[in-house]
Structures are given as structure tokens and as C-alpha cells.
Amino acid sequence: MKIVFQSFRITMLLMLICGILYPLGVTAIARILFPHQASGSLVMGASGQVIGSELIAQGFKNPRYFHPRPSAALTPDGSGPQPYDGAFSSPSNLGPDNALEIKAITDAAVDYRKENHLAVNASVPIDAVTASGSGLDPDISLSNAMIQVPRIAKARHLSLLDVQTLIDRIKKGPQFGFLGTQRVNVLKLNIALDRQNP
């Protein structure tokens, strides 16, 4: 019996420490030290409304914008696809030899070539035609971004150099020079594009 009462009291105490005090303590300090990150790295528009989060991909289809990677995110109740919505993150979960996967990649490559006016057998970067792990990957590879430059330049009547300069300004190398890959954030690119060419 003693074991039961002790376990009960310990459970209550640990719930208080681990489940309430610890997360609230972290929240309090985080809010003081890193308010921007703690609230979700939000990007605000001119009138103070939330445009999005710099960490979360948005769906872009308009040729005037850079396009993110394909997304397998779901509707809030998980019942069907809703790409780029942050309420239900998900990868495609398709295996490498699933015929659906091969078809999805092949089709995405055809669309990608069409969008960017490439030759029918032009090689496309694999990140541009495969769904990311979260469905919300905010970045694309530099080769993916570079291929989209002519399309955007044309749609916005900018020079290729203007758009490439934007990529160079916003791209990120590996962190500290060696961690991860080089990449560029699509939302940041598009905000910069709108600022330069509203």
C-alpha cells in the first residue's frame, strides 16, 4: 500500500514539475530572450497582418513567384491533401519502388519543364519534383532556384541579373560553413521580389 501512495504523490509532483513548471519556465525565458522565434518566426506585412512564417513554406503557383518543393501536407482533419497548410504536416510516405511515386515524380518533372519553358528532356533538380519530409520545407536548392530565374524575370520584366542578385543575397550556405546544404528560402525570395517589383 505504501508503494501506491508514494507513487501517487510522486506522479502529482512530477506532473507539476515536468508538465507545467518546466514548459512554462522555458516559455517565460524564451519570450524575454527570443520573442521573434518563440512566437513562430512570423513575417508581418505593411499593415501589421501576419504574412506567414519564414520557416514554413507557402504554396506559390503564379509564374511571378519562386515555387517551393511539392507538398504532401493534409487538411486539418487529415482526410485529404491540402498542400502547404500548416495544420497537418506530412510526407508522401511513398516507397522508392512504388509505381505511384515514380509517376508522381515523372509528372512533376513534366510540369516543371513546362512551367519553366525547358526542353522536353531537360534534366530537373530532384528536390523540385519530390515532396519534402514535412510538406512545409521552406527552402529549395540553388539549382532549382536558378532554373526558375528566366520565368520570373520574364513575368516581372526584370533582367536575369536582377533576379539572380536576389538569390545571391538571400541564399544560405551551410551553417558555420559546414553544417547542412546550401539553399534559399522561397518566402524570403518572393517578399524581396515583391518589394523590388510590386
Next chain:
Amino acid sequence: MIANDWIQILFSLGVTVLLAPLVGRYLAWIYKGPHLSLERGFYRLVGINPDHEMTWKEYGAVLLVSNAFFFAAGFLVLWAQPVLPLNPRNLPPLSPELTFNTAASFVTNTNWQAYAGEAQLSNLSQMLAITFLMFVGANTGMASLVAIFKGFTRSGSQTIGNFWTDFVRFFIRAFLPACFLMALIHVYQGSPQTLRTQITAHTLEGPPQTLIVGPVASLESLKHLGTNGGGFYNANGAHPYENPTPLTNTLEFLEMGLFTFSLPFFFGRMIGRPRQGQVFFIAILTLYLSGFALIEYSERMPNPLLAHASVEQQVGPLSDGGNTEGKETRFGITQTSLFSNTTIAATTGAVDGAMDSMNPLSILVYLVHMFLNEEPGGKGVGFAGLLKEAILAIFLAGLMVGRSPEFLGKRIESREIKLASLSLLVTPLLVLWLTGISLLLPSGKSSMGNPGPHGFMEVLYAFSSGNANNGSAMAGLNVSTPYYAILLGVEMLLGRFLPLLPLLALAGALARKKTHPETAGTFKTDQPLFIVLLLGFMILFAALTFFPPLMLGPLLEHLSLLHGISF
């Protein structure tokens, strides 16, 4: 691979090898010294005598009863979600079978997510059920390991220590402070930490976007330091809010290794034979690195089925290439391989990319890691499993040369071998039987998300992960059906406690024995030969037991993929 990949690999390895002995020494300090006044206050508050010594039976009983309470508390919080505060979205409770599955999953340090965190749990559930259970689940594993150590450090003793002191010391002096500190670093890098829930963004181009935030960072550091693995979001560590930068990715897999890789050194210090700890560390590291090498190779392999799609799969100056399906751009192949090898080897089960979309040879590595489950294995219980394998390996060696086996001064006799074998047999029994049965039943097969050998692997993976208390999933398998939710929940509980109790009994039996001084005839267990023996035994055991399903799953898929066959 490019130079940068090698730098990342060597850097991670270097940090692990540097930190493990230091943390091992710190853990030994924690468990060798007197109580702190803070700890005394804790014991007084809950009415525990920290100096009361327990037999293995009492230790096991306290462990089971306390875990039953933890389980019940977590279950109740999840079940009462609609009436509890911090639920502005008015989320309903999880279904009864999912509530059971989730509570079982988190109390056993499995942290399988059969639910989608951001869509189904309120912030209070994430804190009071998930965060709480992650702490106590990991801590229980650590305590049981310390008890098992006592089997070797004590001689002629009826007792193996006190569960609560073993539990509380690690919690107060290592676990909680480390989680707190690392949580702040995760926020700094971009993980949200707030009580808000839902933000609607007015996107540049199109429809409004729902962003879900919450106390993510405090869960994130704990998830890895405790080798828990349950994420705030459905996509787990692939979600940019959980794992925003390559630095957080690196920190996360280093956090998983921080305590687990230090356990051999901790053991060596506790038994006063540091060299023995180093030998175990080298054995673990050998398996760990071999696993990584195969994953990195496999994920960089071009997919022959895409040959006609004209897709650039090779690494180039402007892109990383490889199998990018289900992977995030910021990590690339090497960071994802480092993360996924560690998460499976350390039984964390967090993922930073979709396991279901990985190539078959990578999944082969994950399965073997989960069958062995001790390189380094989860918080505490992994290393306990390694000691069990060491005892069996010594026994086999003894049989071969006709000498009565002895390990660290303790004679290994019939009772010890029976208990160790009992513990060892749980894995093949649960994994193979449940996989086999599920493949015969319609409700087992209908959940598969992929056809062919890949679908078979999803089922095999699920039961391997449940038994190993790993928690990662080939998530194409729909496990929110009553069949899988209940079966996996039961399997996680059995996979946790069935092997653990014989190990506590083993510790009790060893603690009772006198420690004999070494003689010229003693087999030296702190020599390279022992590493060979131990690894040989582990691989032989895994191969003999699991070769058929590995053949039907990853090897078959690899060969058919090479021949350009799709399903």
C-alpha cells in the same frame, strides 16, 4: 559525397567521442555521492526514505506501480482533453484506442505517434501528458540501468538500491537542467515556445495558411535527450518548427547520444574498471558507424526507376541530390543519414525525414538496429540489453573452451543464463509472431500504404519499432485503426517490461553472489578479443533469428529495385 559531408561526419563523431567519457564520469559522480539537500526536500515532500534498500522484487514492484500511475495520469489527461484548459480549438479527445496507444507509447519511452500532434492535441495535452510522460519514461529506463549495475558492484547483497533515488538523482542533476538549457537553444534557432495555438497567415499569393505553434522547444530538447522521439508535429523532426536549421539537426542527434553513448563509461566507472567501459563503447561505436555508412551509401544511390524521368540525382555544385523524397532541403542526405542512424540506434525514434520513402538498404539498417536495440540503445535499457548479450556471449565462449563462465568476477550459472535468455527471447517472439499474424489478417494488411516488399516492411517495421520501444515508423502504414493501435500499444508495454523484469532479477541474482578475484584462467573481458566475441554473438543471433524477414523485405526490394521493377 563532397568534402563538407566528411567534415560533418567527423565533427559529429568527434563530439560524441569527446563528450561520452566526460558525461559518463559525471553520471558516476551523480550515483556515487551523498544526497543533495534539494533531493532530500523532494523525498520529504513525497514521503520516501531514500536510504531504504530494495530487493529486486521490491524494486521491480515499485517500478511497475509507479509506471502504472504515470500511464494512468497520461491517459486521463488525453481523455479529458475537451474539458481541460488551453484548448481554444475545442479539439475532441483521441479515440479510446488511440488514447491507450499514446499513453502506452509515451510511458514506455517508445513515443510512437499514432496521432498527429498539431491536429489532435491541445497545448495542455502536449505539456501535461506528452512532456510529462517523456520525462518519466526516460527516467525509469535510467533508474533500472543503475539497479542492474548494482548486480556487478555489489557482492553478497540481497538488495539492489532504491528505485526513487536512482530515479530522482538523474532527473534533478542531469536530465531536467540539460533539457532546460537545450530548449532555449532550440528556441534561439527557431522552435516556437508559446501558449498560443493557431495563427492564420495571409499568404502573399493565395489562400490563408494555418500555422500551429505551442510549447515546441521544451518538448524538443527533451525528446532527444531522453531518447524519446515523440514530436509536437506529425512530421516530427522534419517539421521546420521542430528542427529549423542544420544546427538544430546536429544538436538533436548529439543530444540523443549525449547520455546513451556515455553509459559504457558510466558503467566502467561504477564497477571500477574504466577499460571495460571503453571496450563496450568501441563495440557499440563499431555497429553504429557501420550502420551509418550503409545508410549514407544507400540514400545517395540513384533510383534506377527514375532513369527515364531525366531527374538530376547526383550531388552537384548547386544541389545535394540523392533520394530527396521525404527529406528536407536544409539537411540534405548526410544530415538526414546521421540523424536517422542515431535515432534508430539510440531508440529515439524521432525522424527528420520520411522513413517510408527511404531506400531498402537504409531500412535494412534500421531493422537490424531495432532487433539488436543496444548500440547504444535507449536511455538505460539499451545498455542493460548489451550487458545481457555480454553474459550470453561469455557463456558461449565458456562452452567452447569447457570452462565455467565468469563475467566481471561473477560466476555465470544456470539461473543467470535462463534470465538473460528469457529477456533475449522477447524480441523475436513479439516481432516475428505479430508480423506474421498481421500478414494473415485483413485488418493487418489493409493498413499498408505501399505495395510489394515495401508494404511488408511497413508491418515488420511497426512491430520491430513497438517492441524495441523505438517509436519511429514507416508512416505509410495506417496505425490509427483499432487493430494496430491496440496491438502496438500492448506490444510496447510487453516489449518494455517483459525483458526488463528478468534483467532486474538477474541483477538481484548477481548482487547476491560473491565477487571472485581474477585468476590466470579468467577470460579477459577488457580486451579486443571480447569485442569480437560480443559483436559476433550479437550479429549471429540477429542473423539466425531475423534473416528470413530481412530477406523478404529490404534485400528483396533492393534487388528488385536494381532490376528496375516497380510495384
